[in-house]
Amino acid sequence: GQQVMQIPQYQHVQEGEDFTTYCNSSTTLSNIQWYKQRPGGHPVFLIQLVKSGEVKKQKRLTFQFGEAKKNSSLHITATQTTDVGTYFCAGSTGNQFYFGTGTSLTVIP
C-alpha cells in the first residue's frame, strides 16, 4: 500500500536555529499537503503543493516538492517557540491522503 515516510521523528533546536523535515513516498504523488499539530491539538492545514519542483513560502516556512513528485520538505528559518508542534506531510495519489508519521519539533528558548 501507499507509504509516506517522514524524517526525523524528533528534532530539538535552540530558538533561532533552522529546522527541516523531509517526506518521502514510495510512489509518485499527485500532490502533497503539510499540516501542523500543536501539543494536545488537532492538525491544521498549512499548504498544498501540486507541481513538480514547486517551492512555496509562508513567512519563515519554505515548502518544496521534488522534481519526481516523490519527496517534499518543510524548512523553518530562525525557529521561534511558537513553532513547537508536530509537522505532518500527507501525500495523495487519488481519493485519499496518506499521512507521514510526523516530525515533533521542540524549540529550546
Place this chain on the structure above:
Amino acid sequence: NAGVTQTPKFRILKIGQSMTLQCTQDMNHNYMYWYRQDPGMGLKLIYYSVGAGITDKGEVPNGYNVSRSTTEDFPLRLELAAPSQTSVYFCASSYGVSAGYTFGSGTRLTVV
C-alpha cells in the same frame, strides 16, 4: 462558523461496549473523513465519504462502521470495543478531493 465539531471529547469504554462518535460540519463540504492517531504515529484513515449516501473504507476499517445520510453528519460507530481501539479519533472535511482538510478537535477514547 463552527467548522468541524466532534463529540464527545473524551470517553472511557469497557471491552465489548459500543458507541458512536459524532461529527458534524457546517461548511457544506462533500468530503468527510475519519482518522485515528496513536501515540508517535501519523494519522490512519478509517473511513471516508465523498458525499451523502456514499462511504468507503480506508486503511484501517476493521471494527468500525460509518454512515452518511446528510452532507453535514458523518458518525463513526464502534461495535464491541477492544483495547486496540484506544486512540484519538479525528474527523475531517474538505470541499474537494485535493483540498486542505479541516479537522475537528478530536475524541480521546480509552477502552479498558
